[in-house]
Amino acid sequence: MMTLFARIVLIAGLLSAGAAPALAEDGYDLWMRYPATTIAPDSVSVRGDTPMLRVAAAEVRRALPAQAGAIVLARTAEVADLKLPTATLGDEGYLIRAVRLNGRPVTLVTGNTDRGVLYGAFALIRQRATGAAGDLTSAPRVKLRVLNHWDNLDGVVERGYAGRSLWDWWTLPDYKDPRYVDYARANASLGINGTVLNNVNAKAESLSPRYIAKAAALADIFRPYGIRVYLSARFSAPIELGGLKTADPLDPQVAAWWRAKADEIYRAIPDFGGFLVKANSEGQPGPRDYHRTHADGANMLAAAVAPHDGIVMWRAFVYADTDPDDRAKQAYTEFKPLDGRFAKNVIVQVKNGAIDFQPREPFHPLFGAMPKTPLMMEFQITKEYLGFATHLAYLGPLFAETLASDTFAKGAGSTVAKVVDGSLEGHTLTGIAGVANIGDDRDWTGSTFNQANWYAFGRMAWDPSLSAETVAREWAAQTFAPAAVAPAVAMMMGSREAVVDYTGALGLAHVMATGHHYGPGPWVSDLKRPEWNPVYYHKADKRGIGFDRTKSGSNAVAQYAPPVAAKFADPATTPPGELLWFHHVAWDRRMPSGRTLWADLVGHYDAGVAYVVGMRTRWDTVKPVVDAERWQKTASFLAVQQREAQWWRDASLAYWMSVNGLPLPAGVAPPPHDLNWYKALSFPYAPGNPQ
């Protein structure tokens, strides 16, 4: 424990050694921008001494300003005589309350477990940093709150736009970068309690002894912060690592190999979380290679980790090379019949929509359709389809929109959130996963505002009922000076809708360029498999545009519960934002706006661009109150976003006009180049696209 004087001396020492660059506001601190003059360490006392309680106390001492008052951290058992209402806290919840202890008024942070105390400590810090006050009780509504890192063993992050992998696999386990601790702190501050270290497109080597030792080193660092390590498992690892001739899940040798492998992992990582598996999707091996079901594959792995209380997260993101059916239907078609067939420690991980993390998708039809199976939500925090690192797009509204969607599985009010938190169908194994946007960039996520998406994911995984705006405000208050908070929140709140608008509104999807997914490519039609081509998804022709997923088309609407199916089956009741997802609609159809579909679509493109212009204007107003480095980077990125939004709009309009032959509405600026100019653009070194 350090006295205040020692702290001042320490700071002075650091200062005298460090040059200005190290002091710059480079975004490294995330939302944990603590004051330099902090609470007198002896104002914080802890009952008990465990690694987790120690880090909780250290964080409070580091974070709270001098006037914070006396604070006590203790498990509920230590303060039983206070008879606090702790029953609802479960094993992760916390309670913060002003109480008297030994006759002294203190702020008590308590929970039934060390973990509850840890989360309470961070909640107290957040409460004080956002200017809130008063008693606080909270318990997470979802059990597994997990980041998925699509990080390859060579350091490349698939769909990563924030530098290389944070894991320096090469120097692990010998060198433990202090940054690993800060990663754990940031996650713990949000209640994230798990991390899958490697890409779902997994290499078998990640399960080799050498890499298990590396994962174990990270697990040791993360453990006091309540974060469990998981690994993506390559289904064919028994062949590649074990020398077996098959990876058939019903082969006893295969099952034995996985059991031994799990035992080996648990010897190194006693609290290992389990496996995440992408099987029989986009070229990955899986049980169907042996004519077995996904349940066969998942259950075999589940049996291997069950003795250690591990779980298997089995992804539902599958579509077959050969299946001619609507791609949006295939996951449901394959998984729905397996409901009730999965082992108890399997949870099926379902993307928020049925295609692939588009700027807007209707909720995935599997939610509500597999009542006997725990379903885990998979969001994408990294912005593969929403402008990479440079575009400002706050994803809180996207997360909230999906979670609030009503599946009608058990009548009105059967929201996706209730499926995910288990309350609708009575599951206790529940989870939300987010594909991380984190890399080794100094600011972690490639931009300051991308930090908000990590933050929002964590907060909404803890409590799916939080509003996107509440979370935005919380984040901004911890990230910027007070005068910048309202402008930042105003920019954020409409930003995702702006991306929808300038990339393709009204339910359009998958209209981006091929491979790297950077920029527009609605014209692409020459790729081998039909569902690789944007024209497959928008089906624009002279007459109209959109994918008919009603009875007259693929009938994907029938995968939803009847009230939802009925709503989506009729263009008149389909929300305009999802219209072209479900219907092929005439260009001259009259929209609720009073304009034709074509005019409305054009209007959305222009609105999207205009929103970005508005964000730039607003950002200019906060220049005096934001530090120069973060302000300048954001300003540069907004300029990129405006140029690219305009490019999306111009290229898309040039293409639609080549298809529909329609003139632009009066007063609308024509694209400055012809279609061929846009088609000729190429970006061989776009990031996030491992070869």
Next chain:
Amino acid sequence: MMTLFARIVLIAGLLSAGAAPALAEDGYDLWMRYPATTIAPDSVSVRGDTPMLRVAAAEVRRALPAQAGAIVLARTAEVADLKLPTATLGDEGYLIRAVRLNGRPVTLVTGNTDRGVLYGAFALIRQRATGAAGDLTSAPRVKLRVLNHWDNLDGVVERGYAGRSLWDWWTLPDYKDPRYVDYARANASLGINGTVLNNVNAKAESLSPRYIAKAAALADIFRPYGIRVYLSARFSAPIELGGLKTADPLDPQVAAWWRAKADEIYRAIPDFGGFLVKANSEGQPGPRDYHRTHADGANMLAAAVAPHDGIVMWRAFVYADTDPDDRAKQAYTEFKPLDGRFAKNVIVQVKNGAIDFQPREPFHPLFGAMPKTPLMMEFQITKEYLGFATHLAYLGPLFAETLASDTFAKGAGSTVAKVVDGSLEGHTLTGIAGVANIGDDRDWTGSTFNQANWYAFGRMAWDPSLSAETVAREWAAQTFAPAAVAPAVAMMMGSREAVVDYTGALGLAHVMATGHHYGPGPWVSDLKRPEWNPVYYHKADKRGIGFDRTKSGSNAVAQYAPPVAAKFADPATTPPGELLWFHHVAWDRRMPSGRTLWADLVGHYDAGVAYVVGMRTRWDTVKPVVDAERWQKTASFLAVQQREAQWWRDASLAYWMSVNGLPLPAGVAPPPHDLNWYKALSFPYAPGNPQ
């Protein structure tokens, strides 16, 4: 200009906003670890106002401690009345002297040009930081002091072990990372005046308008720091970018394409330095594809940049797929006949040795052999063959050893340094290139001690006569607290020799594993081309070991001047450190040490490992005086180095014993595994090895 008060307020502001991690000693500041309480800004005055003088003054204000006294920066023309001895300063040199100006005693920093003043400013900072004092005069002995970045456009650095490329090509030119300025400051502090931004294994796209704009943005940032930007040019770019059918250097269309391309580049970068070219080497295109000579290729490019005062750096690192001759001879064989055939603005860039940056190589026979051609030295700062980022190997002794080698081209004293600085043969176009070890790792070079190699390269490029120990001491004094300087220097000085010892001493070369070059692979013999195989280089058999390069072998010795050739032709006069480079020697040959060759070789392996153990012990002693983060990282890396040195030793001995059937000398520990165990190790994700 900031008052002292404003500075204090600024620091307080930064402190209150920043949390502890940003203050940590993470190595970002390099050797520019300036005091927090700096000189009163009005103690520094500048005569004249140019961007370069402004950054010079800003650096002095930022760097010097409060008691620095009055300092004046001025070009010599501004202080002509002092009649200082400025004639020898040339256009980059500086003079620092205590003078009276307007009756006031001041420290004058002057030079004939802004650039001289800039280098003088950094020299003053270095002088004060190392505790030196007094008048100072210096001018660089070499004109082009250039970093070569082997950075690919996708961010991967070939043979880079310090993260991704520092250039974020994707966000350039829009976003200008403040780090680019710090890169320029670090280089300017050493006198480095050029940087080749992209890999010699070049992509044509780096010459496209989009990438020229990105390079121009960097050039704008670097310009005030005296750093010119160069680009590696892909010889076939006229085909790939220009749509021509040929890249034949004698084709008028090809020459016209390059002239137009050069004009385009100079419009964006008026002080563009020129092109670096790797042609007809390791699969790169070049003039020999059209049956033209390297001179034909270089001169055609030289003509394109000549109107803009640009130059061409043409690499001599060539060896042909088909040439059965000793690889070590091929560059000489191909380039020697071209002496006198190169245009005036071409400089031929020659690696320090004839193979490829091995831990030790005899100096390249081209030095001294092309008197009519300026030859540029190419050193490798990144440690491709010396342990990647983790091994501590100070390269100052390697640089010094090569530069001090005597070519005897014009009799005794014709050192490589005199060839390189032009004094031996009267060249004014002179240069030293270093393959950079810089990436986006927080500490720039992957480890604290690797920073010393960047530092040593820059200082010795300025003055090739500087001793490695002087430079080491200078660097350590600016990097560590005083009590750590002597131990650090002691560790550094023998560290490169230790790598030679534990990887293969006595002139062994190219005995590393294939592809990534990580770890030992002396047994490799199954690669397609003979000279890809380590067995080609060591030629170990039952009888002896080493490559006979005398008359009875490849006669590579004949490429050296007669006195040198005679020395290398006889095992008795060949330095023991180069013995096996030139001779196939019996295992039982008696060495100067009195031991047999075999016993001597074994002794070197053990000495190398022992040196690393000694470094660890010494590093432990400085723990109290080195900040925790840098101490711990270095300690972790030294542990890796010890383990890997032991591995090199064990695996190599296991292999040599399998060849020579000899027992180990008495008391020597046998390798703990058999040879097959070492052969089976594989490292598919070793860094620095782009696929």
